[in-house]
Amino acid sequence: MENVPEFKATVEISRKWDGNEVAEEIVNKIKNKNLNPKFILLFTTIHYKNEFEKILTGIKNGFQNSLLIGSTIAGFITSEGCFTRGVTALSVDYPNMEISVGIGRNTKKNPEKAALDCTAMIKDQKKQETWKNKLLLDIISATTVPQMFGKRTSVFIGNLPTAVLAKMLEVSTRRFQLGAGNIEIILDKLVENFKDRYIFGIGANDNNKFVSNYQFYNGNVEKNSVICLSISTDKKLFFNENIGGLKPTGKTLRITDKKLDGLLITKINDRPANDEFFNIMGWDKDTINENTLFRKILYYPFVYKENGALHPEIFGLFLGKSIACGNLMRGDDAEIYSSSGKNILESFRNLLPEKADLSIILSCSMILETLGREIYKIKKTLDEHSTCYLLIFSGPEHFYNPENNVFMNRVISNQVISFI
Numbered sequence: 001m002e003n004v005p006e007f008k009a010t011v012e013i014s015r016k017w018d019g020n021e022v023a024e025e026i027v028n029k030i031k032n033k034n035l036n037p038k039f040i041l042l043f044t045t046i047h048y049k050n051e052f053e054k055i056l057t058g059i060k061n062g063f064q065n066s067l068l069i070g071s072t073i074a075g076f077i078t079s080e081g082c083f084t085r086g087v088t089a090l091s092v093d094y095p096n097m098e099i100s101v102g103i104g105r106n107t108k109k110n111p112e113k114a115a116l117d118c119t120a121m122i123k124d125q126k127k128q129e130t131w132k133n134k135l136l137l138d139i140i141s142a143t144t145v146p147q148m149f150g151k152r153t154s155v156f157i158g159n160l161p162t163a164v165l166a167k168m169l170e171v172s173t174r175r176f177q178l179g180a181g182n183i184e185i186i187l188d189k190l191v192e193n194f195k196d197r198y199i200f201g202i203g204a205n206d207n208n209k210f211v212s213n214y215q216f217y218n219g220n221v222e223k224n225s226v227i228c229l230s231i232s233t234d235k236k237l238f239f240n241e242n243i244g245g246l247k248p249t250g251k252t253l254r255i256t257d258k259k260l261d262g263l264l265i266t267k268i269n270d271r272p273a274n275d276e277f278f279n280i281m282g283w284d285k286d287t288i289n290e291n292t293l294f295r296k297i298l299y300y301p302f303v304y305k306e307n308g309a310l311h312p313e314i315f316g317l318f319l320g321k322s323i324a325c326g327n328l329m330r331g332d333d334a335e336i337y338s339s340s341g342k343n344i345l346e347s348f349r350n351l352l353p354e355k356a357d358l359s360i361i362l363s364c365s366m367i368l369e370t371l372g373r374e375i376y377k378i379k380k381t382l383d384e385h386s387t388c389y390l391l392i393f394s395g396p397e398h399f400y401n402p403e404n405n406v407f408m409n410r411v412i413s414n415q416v417i418s419f420i
Contacts, residue, residue: 019051023058042070071204100125115189134197142203245343262329272321304331
């Protein structure tokens with residue numbers, strides 16, 4: 001009988017406040033499971049901003065030969081519970097696995113170069129991939145909203161000319177690296193260079209304030225970067241995805257004018273975008289403030305088709321008569337969908353395989369906002385399918401499926417990759 005090596009994986013957490021104590025706790029938990037990890041994925045909420053270096057240094061010292069990457073996220077679920085504050089580490093120890101890593105910087109200023117730099121690093125490290133099952137895990141800095149005088153910019157900004165608004169967005173993103181994450185541009189290059197594998201990843205974010213996010217590359221804390229982990233293995237990979245239980249409402253719209261490759265929508269149905277959106281929704285602007293709008297739009301994303309698949313999106317800043325988006329708008333015909341707690345919970349019901357050694361689930365941080373305290377019900381569903389899993393709340397999530405050549409960057413969605 002063939003000697004099959006053991007696949008060992010563990011997901012550990014720490015909620016201590018001091019970075020040294022966090023690292024010590026996580027390192028001890030992993031060692032107690034008798035793992036010598038090939039790689040460690042580290043995710044932390046933004047609360048640990050001043051402790052990142054201590055955490056990274058401590059874990060690297062504990063596992064000097066393990067590759068360590070990660071980022072900030074909005075929250076996470078493991079078999080231990082549901083958390084909107086804490087640090088979690090996913091470790092994998094398996095001999096039949098080859099890995100390489102790449103990083104590209106200045107993703108908002110020059111996304112094409114960042115993607116190519118990351119790709120070149122990975123290809124330089126790869127000599128030969130022995131195993132046929134291939135995966136590219138990526139982490140990309142997501143959208144950040146500019147701040148003025150220490151405060152987050154309002155979602156409502158005065159009535160400035162479209163040309164001025166477009167220029168402001170361009171300068172903010174390209175020069176100051178505050179603005180859209182340019183995730184689609186980066187992923188275009190990754191898909192172009194890694195068509196033979198699943199691509200599966202997140203936009204690193206904070207606690208849904210979109211002020212700042214951070215990425216981790218071994219012992220370094222990064223901003224505005226793309227980090228990719230390439231994996232080839234003999235372990236079978238299971239992939240699944242859905243749009244988080246969204247349902248169509250019958251309300252349709254057509255984007256008839258946009259700028260900056262779709263980041264700024266200026267007209268919907270040939271009318272000023274801002275006015276027409278509120279008209280379609282039947283909302284009275286005079287009764288809506290910034291907080292109530294944010295809560296409302298979570299439940300009513302618009303969905304368009306791309307490559308035959310549904311693509312949910314949420315409008316971001318309302319700039320004069322225009323609307324700014326955090327992601328590129330590549331479709332013009334869309335329909336408003338609705339979200340509910342019940343439908344979201346149901347979307348996790350058949351997401352995972354019946355049995356897996358490890359499952360990594362990516363879910364939109366907007367789902368976390370929507371469900372609130374009901375989030376524990378997701379954990380109950382996951383526990384029915386797996387004992388070793390990590391669900392990350394981020395935004396947006398994205399994937400490329402080589403089996404049907406579909407590439408999507410989404411909000412309000414769920415994706416899973418399982419090692420089976």
